[in-house]
Amino acid sequence: DTGVSQNPRHKITKRGQNVTFRCDPISEHNRLYWYRQTLGQGPEFLTYFQNEAQLEKSRLLSDRFSAERPKGSFSTLEIQRTEQGDSAMYLCASSSLIPGLAAYEQYFGPGTRLTVT
């Protein structure tokens, strides 16, 4: 199965620590997205990449959040100086560059659940 993978699946950290999550998209997909999902809510868009270019990052929650996709393949999401309010599920998704509305079809990974104590 070559779906979207995310690591780690769970992360428990103490407030103030930095954390980094990794996402590996479907191999032929050029677009990669990060979302955050808090309890009882739907996923909330954070940022996305087309190949290695980060085309939208204004929705990142604060300057403590940053994302990279250096070679246009996997991506990392880093949260610096974590706060308890950062506890959530962080989801990665990918989509292809095919023309037309099918390009909006996103496939999600299993997510990384972050708990900040």
Next chain:
Amino acid sequence: AQSVTQLDSQVPVFEEAPVELRCNYSSSVSVYLFWYVQYPNQGLQLLLKYLSGSTLVKGINGFEAEFNKSQTSFHLRKPSVHISDTAEYFCAGPGAGSYQLTFGKGTKLSVIP
């Protein structure tokens, strides 16, 4: 801003009964809509999609949805539910920027034996 509204936060239904989960969207020049299913502690799985063409779309696990432009709705239906359909269902549509999705708050479907 684009928005998607799921009118019911929880829907209990008996096994083998029909179910409808409601979704309304704010009108947009370009409309594409999705239903995703999320099982506990898992990511989102694409259930079905409306991109263009026929307004009745069929998805996996026997689900279908109808795109209704005049009512700005995209309700999800299944004629006979199974215990395994117990999960949370999310409706998604165009977001504020290119290629972003905006999601509803989700509907928890509980199938009662």
